[in-house]
Amino acid sequence: MGKVTKEEYKEMTGNFIHDIIDEDLKTGKHTEIITRFPPEPNGYLHIGHAKSICLNFGTALKYDGRCNLRYDDTNPAKEDMEYINSIEEDVRWLGFEWNERLWASDYFDTMYEAAIELIKKGKAFVCELSPEQIKEYRGTLTEPGKESPYRNRSIEENLELFEKMKAGEFEDGSICLRAKIDMSSPNINMRDPVIYRVVHETHHNTGDKWCIYPMYDFAHPIEDAIEGITHSICTLEFEDHRPLYDWVVREVGFWPNPPRQIEFARLNITTMIMSKRYLKRLVDEKLVEGWDDPRLSTIAGIRRRGYTPEAIRKFCNDIGVSKADSTLDIAQLESCIRDDLQYKVESRHVVTNPIKVIIDNYPEGEIENCPVENNGKVPELGGREVPFGRELWIDGDDFMEIPAKKYFRLFPGNEVRFKGAYFITCNEVVKNEDGSIKELHCSYDPATKGGDGDRKVKGTIHFVEASTAVKVKIREYGYLMKENEEGKLEFDPESLKETWGYAEPSIADAKAGERFQFFRKGYYIADTKLTTDDEKVFNSIVGLKSSWK
Ligand code: ATP
Numbered sequence: 001m002g003k004v005t006k007e008e009y010k011e012m013t014g015n016f017i018h019d020i021i022d023e024d025l026k027t028g029k030h031t032e033i034i035t036r037f038p039p040e041p042n043g044y045l046h047i048g049h050a051k052s053i054c055l056n057f058g059t060a061l062k063y064d065g066r067c068n069l070r071y072d073d074t075n076p077a078k079e080d081m082e083y084i085n086s087i088e089e090d091v092r093w094l095g096f097e098w099n100e101r102l103w104a105s106d107y108f109d110t111m112y113e114a115a116i117e118l119i120k121k122g123k124a125f126v127c128e129l130s131p132e133q134i135k136e137y138r139g140t141l142t143e144p145g146k147e148s149p150y151r152n153r154s155i156e157e158n159l160e161l162f163e164k165m166k167a168g169e170f171e172d173g174s175i176c177l178r179a180k181i182d183m184s185s186p187n188i189n190m191r192d193p194v195i196y197r198v199v200h201e202t203h204h205n206t207g208d209k210w211c212i213y214p215m216y217d218f219a220h221p222i223e224d225a226i227e228g229i230t231h232s233i234c235t236l237e238f239e240d241h242r243p244l245y246d247w248v249v250r251e252v253g254f255w256p257n258p259p260r261q262i263e264f265a266r267l268n269i270t271t272m273i274m275s276k277r278y279l280k281r282l283v284d285e286k287l288v289e290g291w292d293d294p295r296l297s298t299i300a301g302i303r304r305r306g307y308t309p310e311a312i313r314k315f316c317n318d319i320g321v322s323k324a325d326s327t328l329d330i331a332q333l334e335s336c337i338r339d340d341l342q343y344k345v346e347s348r349h350v351v352t353n354p355i356k357v358i359i360d361n362y363p364e365g366e367i368e369n370c371p372v373e374n375n376g377k378v379p380e381l382g383g384r385e386v387p388f389g390r391e392l393w394i395d396g397d398d399f400m401e402i403p404a405k406k407y408f409r410l411f412p413g414n415e416v417r418f419k420g421a422y423f424i425t426c427n428e429v430v431k432n433e434d435g436s437i438k439e440l441h442c443s444y445d446p447a448t449k450g451g452d453g454d455r456k457v458k459g460t461i462h463f464v465e466a467s468t469a470v471k472v473k474i475r476e477y478g479y480l481m482k483e484n485e486e487g488k489l490e491f492d493p494e495s496l497k498e499t500w501g502y503a504e505p506s507i508a509d510a511k512a513g514e515r516f517q518f519f520r521k522g523y524y525i526a527d528t529k530l531t532t533d534d535e536k537v538f539n540s541i542v543g544l545k546s547s548w549k
């Protein structure tokens with residue numbers, strides 16, 4: 001399921017980035033479009049990343065180009081196979097396949113040569129100011145910076161010191177390599193930014209070969225240039241870094257047709273956390289079940305929750321690509337999920353907070369099978385049979401002893417249709433000692449078999465036959481994060497509610513990962529972690545009705 005076809009992205013909605021690409025193809029600046037998705041393997045991907053994935057991979061498909069998966073691993077850190085595996089699983093689950101899988105750390109040699117090149121051109125210098133001093137010298141938005149006293153070292157001295165940095169002769173933070181640009185630039189990023197620092201740490205890929213590591217703003221444009229990336233798409237917060245991006249590829253000068261950085265607004269969705277760091281905190285503090293908790297915005301979470309890759313791709317396409325930050329309503333995402341599922345999945349009859357119904361005039365011990373359609377909107381999905389008998393369960397919401405206005409379901413004296421079976425009238429409510437309902441005594445009209453009669457009934461409800469009912473666990477999800485009084489998002493411990501229900505017998509065949517509409521209730525998926533042959537556990541995916549307009 002879910003694999004992307006080229007056709008899908010041939011029809012991808014255009015955006016300002018595609019306008020730029022169209023122009024570049026027209027002028028002959030590029031003949032092939034190459035993009036990349038560059039995650040740092042320090043956590044699980046979330047739906048914000050999905051937007052970037054759809055944009056980068058989708059654009060490559062649209063233009064018959066290529067898209068690389070590149071791990072941005074220039075910070076020395078232990079390799080975490082869990083993160084790497086999850087990233088690849090998530091990209092593939094979304095339906096995309098990378099052209100090449102690459103590691104930024106494989107380019108350390110070229111980055112080092114690029115640094116040497118800058119030094120030789122008099123465009124970089126070794127600086128011995130402390131990190132605090134560098135910050136102090138940098139100036140502010142309103143004040144220009146101050147030049148480092150080490151700025152005018154000779155090229156020879158710089159080469160020698162940089163060599164010593166590489167050889168491990170300096171402590172972390174005692175020395176660094178800086179680009180020599182302009183300390184009075186209105187753009188603080190251009191005020192002689194640090195491009196290499198000393199870090200005595202083992203790197204998962206290069207081991208102890210290096211004790212100097214490139215800074216992101218220096219490394220990223222080089223990574224893009226080496227791969228021949230034509231359009232380097234990133235989020236808006238890098239807009240102010242673009243002059244430095246351009247400066248690096250231009251001044252190093254190794255690449256005749258350097259890449260172009262284009263920024264777009266990151267995806268924000270109400271109630272959803274889009275920061276890996278915060279997500280990691282929720283996981284580490286065990287406030288959630290793990291990175292794949294169905295309430296999380298992680299791709300692993302929404303996959304387990306039952307969202308489909310088709311719906312995510314459609315959502316990412318529909319919301320477009322913007323230059324202005326905004327926050328989308330979660331209901332818009334939910335509506336895409338609902339739209340996708342409503343024509344795909346079969347329904348099953350499930351009741352929660354069940355109430356026992358006894359059909360007094362129905363023969364004891366007899367069971368008959370009632371045909372019902374699997375999906376009212378898609379006849380091609382066929383039908384199945386649900387058993388009907390003397391003892392049934394109905395949903396707690398489908399009975400009111402004292403009916404509210406416009407309540408057309410079951411109440412004493414009222415007749416309703418039991419879906420696919422008969423017209424049923426409620427005659428008597430029998431209570432337990434504590435006042436709760438023990439059972440409803442009802443009668444059926446044999447002339448209304450199949451649920452059709454010569455008179456109108458206003459309500460149709462579903463039921464589950466008691467002797468064949470299968471008990472299922474149901475996990476209802478609210479939003480993980482709730483706005484507190486200050487309008488800040490806060491973890492809501494009540495975002496998971498575990499309940500149970502009775503389901504028609506065919507639910508016993510449900511496989512982990514299978515999705516259904518629980519008739520009249522919502523969409524559910526058999527949880528891939530908790531469902532066993534003996535016990536079915538369902539996650540609520542999304543309700544039936546939208547609150548989004
Ligand atoms: P963090 O959550 O720590 O800020 P990150 O989201 O920047 O990390 P990366 O692994 O660096 O994580 O991101 C990979 C790519 O995904 C980057 O190109 C980044 O711009 C993009 N991306 C990340 N978050 C979003 C988002 N909310 N919307 C769109 N693109 C995003």
Ligand code: MG
Nearest residue numbers: 038039040072
């Ligand atoms: Mg990042």
